[in-house]
Amino acid sequence: MEKFVLKYFNLLRTIIAILIGFAISVLILVIVSTSSIESIKYLFLGPFMSVSRIGNIIELATPIIFCGIAIAIPFQASQFNVGAEGTFFISAAFGTAFALIIQKLNLPGFIYIVLVLTFATLFGGFWGFIPGYLKARFKANMVVLTLMLNYVAYFLSIYLINYHFRDKSAGFLTSYRLPENVFLKQFIPNTRIHIGFLIAIASVFIAYYFLYHTTLGYEIRMVGFNFNFAKYSGINVFKVIVLSSVIGGSFAGLGGMAEVMGIHRRFLWQSLPGYGWDGVVVAIIGKNNPILIMFASLFLAYLRIGGQVLNLLSDVPFEMVGVIESIIILLITAEAFLENVKYRITVKEAEKEAFKNESLS
């Protein structure tokens, strides 16, 4: 038992943090809701009550998975690049512009789609290159850089859409509609689950393979694990910092464009949609491991949809979910949370071992 606990300590700690989050949400619902039993049911079971809601979970998880990977790759190198928010946005804006421009070429659907997605991916990589290079070359602070770049991305995108691709027949700020042959098909009836979800799953495995089975992935993790050791053992730290940022950015870019082509079919965001921050949340819950991030994204989407059902059918506002999320993240990031339990178990194990050795000798 003790050995099991030590082996899976991190996973158990995450689960305990989530359970504490759930316990607090039940407590809040008991206090504020007039029909708490109903509300608890809506929050936890609501997301599974119909096909379209299960669909909602997957639809919402799709952009979060992309941003989670985008955040995790630089985080693995201990680079606090929080630029996924802006990269997602600006790649979607420029990708939309690109798709509208090459519309006239009348390309066959498949080639058109691949071309637009590739463009957005490259654009995301380019946008990720900026903070990566400034950090690696000038040692500028990554968090501050990427926070500022998110604003730059936002204003440039709004400018691009507002002044050059704005559909004036619509009553609000939005781009022209994309042509139908560049849509990512929604393939399950009664839901909006689209091909982008499959691309997200593929990205998870590509990112996993990249991080754990390639030299560059190993170097990225090494730099994150011990910067000085990595440096003195001959790893090109400059390259790692720049490339982790570029590769992270390209996943965010791909995700942004897939969201436009799969769900909205036009660029209609007027403020940053927040998927980049969700990406940080799932990267934390998933410990920067792409496969765990996929599950964390589905979990986060499940929580959010539960919050929406709660909001719709009871007297409790949606924002309760944010409170729970933040408590879960705080507990997971606290390295010392439950550390004393681990310590005690370790000591116990060691004593047992020592006792065994003594009795043998």
Added chain:
Amino acid sequence: MNPFLKSIFSTSFLFSVLRVATPIIFPALGVAISALSGSINIALEGIMLVSAFTGVIVSAFTQNLWIALFSAILAGVFIASILGYFSLKLKADIILAAIALNLFSSSITVFLLYIIAHDKGVSSSLKSLVFPSVKFAFLEKIPILGGIFNNQNILVYIAFLSVFVYYLIVFHTPLGLKIRAVGQNPEAASSVGVDVVKIKLYALILSGVFGALGGVYLSMGYVSWFGRDMTAGRGFIAIAASSIGGNLPLGTFFGSLLFGVVYALTNFLAPLNIPSEIIQVIPYIVTIIVLTFYSARVSKEKEVGEE
């Protein structure tokens, strides 16, 4: 003179620069003091929101400005202390903990606003108070300066005062000395008996106080209500303002004014058909450039020092 230049050099323009710079000056001082102690505090966004909210709610229920102000400061310090507790005691990464706290603040304020006022957008149904504007008799007689500086909200003057207080704390108190020492070289500070964790916590608490004042100004001076996510990124912009100013008192002040000018400009330019996005993006680009140059210089100095 062309109408554009005329409007920029008008006293009403400069008056509004001070008005819109104030909610950046406060959190920028907060970012600066924690940066001097070596922590990057990106939780000012959350601190401001919680304080803005607390000020409105408490003033609506007590009808007392002082109690409202005091509670708002306590609320800001509370969030800053949680950040300190998790990052310093529980060894959470301060960036991640701050991201969690921003999310927490954004959600809890809307959640409670709905519970208390049954509205998820604004608190206008509550009868909350505002801080008064102040008229100085001596400023009235001075032509241009009077138009710019007179009749501002009292918290605008407190923002100026805070820049001075920040200067005094950092450069003329033992605490300020310790904060700078801890930020520059924690090992050395610790070897001469400075409690690094405690000093970093104090710096974060002070940062909470500054942030709280910024939040109070937003909901009880700048406007007279609390609105969902009303900080609108000012906590992050504050990071830019203090980086432009190298975390120094006057530098941080002028960094904040730069953003004030840009915001006021976008309001004044609206009728002139110049894309406001292009104006609005400038300060962020300036921040990136300044930050890059500043970091390049610091890292070069360090390398020279090492040789």
